[in-house]
Amino acid sequence: MANFVQQVVAGLGSGAIYAALALALVLIHRATGVINFAQGEMAMFTTYICWTLIANHGWRYWPAFVATLVFAFLLGVGIQRVVIHPVANASLLTIVIMTIGLVLIFNGLAALIWSAEIRAFPSPFPNETWQIGTVSISQQDVGTFAVVLALVAALWAFFQFTKTGLALRASAQNPEASRLVGVRVGWMLAIGWGLAAVLGAVAGMLAAPTLFLDPNMMQATLIYAFAAAVLGGIDSPFGAVAGGILLGVGLNLLGSYVDVVGADLRLPVALLIILVVLLVRPEGLFGKPVQRRV
Amino acid sequence: MKRADGIRVLVFLLVAAGVFLLPRFVSDFRAQQFAYVGIYFIALLGLNLLTGITGQISLGHGAFMLIGGYTTAILISNGPREGEPPLELLGHQFTNDMRDIWTIPLAGLIAGLVGFLFGFPALRLRGIYLALATFAVAVAAPALVRRFDEFTGGGAGINFFDVPGRTKSETITDPITFEQTETQIKILWLQIPSFNEWLYYLCWTLALVFYGLAWLLLRGRLGRSFRAIRDSELAAASSGVNLARYKTLAFGISAFYAGVAGSLLAIATTFVNPETFPITLSIFLLVGVVVGGLGSLWPLVFGAIFIHFMQIEWAQSTERVIPDFLPVLGAIDTDLPGAPAVAFGVVLILIMLVAPGGVAGLIRSARLRLARGYGRAR
Amino acid sequence: MPLLELRGVEARYGPVRALDGVSLAVDEGQIVAVLGANGAGKTTTLRAVSGTVRRGGEIRFDGRPLGRRGPEAMARLGVAHVPEGRGTFGELTVEENLRLGAYTRRGKLDGDIERVSGWFPWIGERLDQPAGTLSGGEQQMLALARALMSRPKLLLLDEPSLGLAPLVTREIFRIVAELNEKEGLTVLVVEQNAAIALEVAAYAYVLEVGKVAVSGTSEELARDESVRRSYLGY
Numbered sequence: 001m002a003n004f005v006q007q008v009v010a011g012l013g014s015g016a017i018y019a020a021l022a023l024a025l026v027l028i029h030r031a032t033g034v035i036n037f038a039q040g041e042m043a044m045f046t047t048y049i050c051w052t053l054i055a056n057h058g059w060r061y062w063p064a065f066v067a068t069l070v071f072a073f074l075l076g077v078g079i080q081r082v083v084i085h086p087v088a089n090a091s092l093l094t095i096v097i098m099t100i101g102l103v104l105i106f107n108g109l110a111a112l113i114w115s116a117e118i119r120a121f122p123s124p125f126p127n128e129t130w131q132i133g134t135v136s137i138s139q140q141d142v143g144t145f146a147v148v149l150a151l152v153a154a155l156w157a158f159f160q161f162t163k164t165g166l167a168l169r170a171s172a173q174n175p176e177a178s179r180l181v182g183v184r185v186g187w188m189l190a191i192g193w194g195l196a197a198v199l200g201a202v203a204g205m206l207a208a209p210t211l212f213l214d215p216n217m218m219q220a221t222l223i224y225a226f227a228a229a230v231l232g233g234i235d236s237p238f239g240a241v242a243g244g245i246l247l248g249v250g251l252n253l254l255g256s257y258v259d260v261v262g263a264d265l266r267l268p269v270a271l272l273i274i275l276v277v278l279l280v281r282p283e284g285l286f287g288k289p290v291q292r293r294v
Numbered sequence: 295m296k297r298a299d300g301i302r303v304l305v306f307l308l309v310a311a312g313v314f315l316l317p318r319f320v321s322d323f324r325a326q327q328f329a330y331v332g333i334y335f336i337a338l339l340g341l342n343l344l345t346g347i348t349g350q351i352s353l354g355h356g357a358f359m360l361i362g363g364y365t366t367a368i369l370i371s372n373g374p375r376e377g378e379p380p381l382e383l384l385g386h387q388f389t390n391d392m393r394d395i396w397t398i399p400l401a402g403l404i405a406g407l408v409g410f411l412f413g414f415p416a417l418r419l420r421g422i423y424l425a426l427a428t429f430a431v432a433v434a435a436p437a438l439v440r441r442f443d444e445f446t447g448g449g450a451g452i453n454f455f456d457v458p459g460r461t462k463s464e465t466i467t468d469p470i471t472f473e474q475t476e477t478q479i480k481i482l483w484l485q486i487p488s489f490n491e492w493l494y495y496l497c498w499t500l501a502l503v504f505y506g507l508a509w510l511l512l513r514g515r516l517g518r519s520f521r522a523i524r525d526s527e528l529a530a531a532s533s534g535v536n537l538a539r540y541k542t543l544a545f546g547i548s549a550f551y552a553g554v555a556g557s558l559l560a561i562a563t564t565f566v567n568p569e570t571f572p573i574t575l576s577i578f579l580l581v582g583v584v585v586g587g588l589g590s591l592w593p594l595v596f597g598a599i600f601i602h603f604m605q606i607e608w609a610q611s612t613e614r615v616i617p618d619f620l621p622v623l624g625a626i627d628t629d630l631p632g633a634p635a636v637a638f639g640v641v642l643i644l645i646m647l648v649a650p651g652g653v654a655g656l657i658r659s660a661r662l663r664l665a666r667g668y669g670r671a672r
Numbered sequence: 673m674p675l676l677e678l679r680g681v682e683a684r685y686g687p688v689r690a691l692d693g694v695s696l697a698v699d700e701g702q703i704v705a706v707l708g709a710n711g712a713g714k715t716t717t718l719r720a721v722s723g724t725v726r727r728g729g730e731i732r733f734d735g736r737p738l739g740r741r742g743p744e745a746m747a748r749l750g751v752a753h754v755p756e757g758r759g760t761f762g763e764l765t766v767e768e769n770l771r772l773g774a775y776t777r778r779g780k781l782d783g784d785i786e787r788v789s790g791w792f793p794w795i796g797e798r799l800d801q802p803a804g805t806l807s808g809g810e811q812q813m814l815a816l817a818r819a820l821m822s823r824p825k826l827l828l829l830d831e832p833s834l835g836l837a838p839l840v841t842r843e844i845f846r847i848v849a850e851l852n853e854k855e856g857l858t859v860l861v862v863e864q865n866a867a868i869a870l871e872v873a874a875y876a877y878v879l880e881v882g883k884v885a886v887s888g889t890s891e892e893l894a895r896d897e898s899v900r901r902s903y904l905g906y
Contacts, residue, residue, distance in 0.1 A: 170761050176759065179743040179744050181776070183744065183772070
């Protein structure tokens with residue numbers, strides 16, 4: 001029983017990170033119909049920014065965290081405006097290749113600027129556990145879950161209750177009609193990319209203490225995020241978050257209770273989930289069925 | 295129509311002649327490089343068939359190359375464990391003196407079969423969903439290879455440098471003068487002085503053969519059906535095109551090509567391990583098809599060149615560029631890891647912005663402009 | 673001086689020329705109708721005004737030449753375009769649709785929602801309903817209400833009768849006429865149903881293959897039998 005609770009809590013921690021990155025993927029997919037393969041590398045790059053503020057410029061953790069979020073937002077907006085918008089009407093393949101180009105650029109840039117050396121990254125949460133009877137609960141996992149939950153809630157409030165949030169939702173659903181009421185759809189999409197980059201930055205900064213900082217650190221996480229997004233529904237923000245949590249907890253429990261899986265089959269299991277969901281129910285658990293148009 | 299075809303065949307023969315004469319004029323090292331270009335060319339021909347002509351995005355062709363490469367490795371090396379009893383499968387013993395080139399068609403067939411079978415579940419997926427599914431396959435393949443290490447040698451892979459089935463030149467050291475000479479590789483009546491040259495001829499013979507095969511396949515009903523599916527599945531189906539048959543066929547044929555390419559890659563590098571066919575290979579293949587030009591055939595050579603040379607040459611040429619904002623960000627390293635990746639990425643984005651149709655697209659618009667100019671001159 | 677003036681406006685979709693020199697004028701406080709068969713260029717005319725499609729020729733709004741302004745800028749100038757097919761945001765609620773209508777305006781909107789509910793009473797009761805679940809007629813009214821939220825100087829109405837039963841169509845045109853009478857709303861309406869359009873419009877233009885074939889007051893056009901038969905279908 002104690003192990004079960006511990007695995008669940010650990011799963012909530014890792015699942016929160018998958019959820020954040022998955023939500024970023026879904027946001028961009030809803031807004032621009034594109035899968036941003038560079039989401040993980042952007043997250044990694046912004047995490048390096050945080051690291052350099054702390055390690056090389058002596059900033060304290062939370063100010064660096066916030067500054068990184070601002071940087072990430074501007075980065076996301078910039079990329080949408082400069083790289084994605086010019087090819088807005090191009091084929092899916094063209095845009096996919098562009099995001100692949102971004103993967104190379106961010107990965108290379110990180111190695112170029114900070115070298116490929118593996119580095120430690122500080123965590124704002126103490127590396128201790130709470131003891132409740134026989135159960136040890138990691139403060140790191142709980143803290144991670146709480147931060148992501150707070151961020152998701154803040155985003156939800158933004159989308160539901162603000163004028164810009166409404167305009168963003170409208171732009172994603174019906175760009176033409178949005179233009180007619182005066183919404184600058186291009187900038188709305190850019191804000192969407194900016195918010196996605198912020199989510200990625202949070203995912204990166206929360207994952208780095210455990211994964212350690214190096215240019216390739218987010219690649220596995222990106223795949224888990226894909227699995228979470230596909231599981232939850234690639235067009236459903238709620239699905240992305242739910243999918244992430246489910247995946248995190250599920251993989252942990254699977255690895256713990258099913259011997260065949262073990263630790264090194266987590267990734268293939270996640271990939272298997274992607275394949276099975278795509279084949280059986282492509283819209284995921286919470287998405288709307290995809291309709292075929294002639 | 296007949297005369298245009300006749301001209302095409304003539305051009306093809308001239309090009310083939312040029313390809314065969316090339317090693318006379320270039321160094322051994324360059325011959326090896328061109329051999330790799332040939333390997334990628336074959337893989338791109340296959341991927342293009344699926345993605346460019348039939349319109350099914352695949353981010354997983356590295357996995358088919360992996361199947362081909364590992365098939366060759368296992369067949370000619372008798373599996374990862376030397377000195378142990380030969381590999382047994384369904385009662386047949388694989389001894390390790392199978393000649394490497396005979397494994398190529400087998401590698402292609404097995405990869406092709408897997409691709410064909412993958413085509414069935416893939417029938418239900420389109421666009422980004424298919425891309426994600428094939429992406430998952432490409433990531434899973436190396437991981438699965440690691441897991442099932444009795445067959446595949448796990449993380450260490452299979453090294454078959456010393457296997458008798460390998461075509462190679464021997465270095466004979468004269469016991470008295472200690473002079474080293476390489477024996478020549480004998481193929482039929484030809485004597486090829488080095489391994490790299492032999493590799494070049496092997497790869498490009500197959501490349502030309504498969505190019506011709508692709509060209510023939512696409513001229514007839516097969517090509518028409520593939521293109522119809524790309525343009526509109528619903529319209530194609532209502533016109534009587536059997537979607538299931540042609541889509542799985544497209545997957546199968548393209549996987550066959552990739553399997554052959556993977557087999558050649560294994561022969562070229564003389565070993566395979568999970569890192570030989572990583573996810574980046576699948577991604578680069580897709581990039582190569584787009585750079586060459588989706589739906590085109592011979593311009594894919596440019597895509598192959600792009601994939602191969604960019605990875606190597608940029609590593610040397612970009613070291614000259616030293617950004618001077620590095621100290622601000624706390625960097626201390628002076629040799630530049632990552633620079634080739636950045637350059638590659640920037641070039642890729644620029645190509646997508648400026649020439650999304652790839653080299654083939656540029657050729658097309660150049661032709662159009664020439665035709666218009668010619669028309670005006672008259 | 674007319675509120676809206678088109679002179680020799682051209683527009684094309686790729687190689688197809690949809691508008692081939694259209695000239696028309698709308699005075700402030702007027703309802704003007706654009707009539708014609710399918711493919712005559714009626715919708716394209718509205719799109720040219722709202723900036724949704726690229727145009728050549730001259731368009732003057734409120735005395736100012738429009739240049740290359742896109743739809744976002746036109747909305748800011750006070751042009752509300754209710755497109756063909758309504759353009760409602762199906763996944764958003766009725767209230768959210770209305771709020772979007774007033775996107776270009778600042779300040780509190782509750783007074784405006786009340787005002788608009790005055791014209792369409794049922795809206796006040798169904799603010800939380802997803803717009804996609806409304807009937808066709810209700811969606812058309814919602815689209816109209818949304819346009820009114822921005823207190824537009826000019827309302828562009830594209831085929832309001834499309835897909836609606838005759839009674840519902842009558843109701844919508846009745847409301848448009850009342851809005852014009854009571855609030856002085858200037859309307860440029862595109863319609864295939866010429867009869868009902870001529871009942872509310874003061875002036876009408878009949879388009880044929882991208883050009884103005886006939887124009888005149890609605891009385892003139894309605895009276896002229898040859899015009900009615902050749903161009904208006906009744």
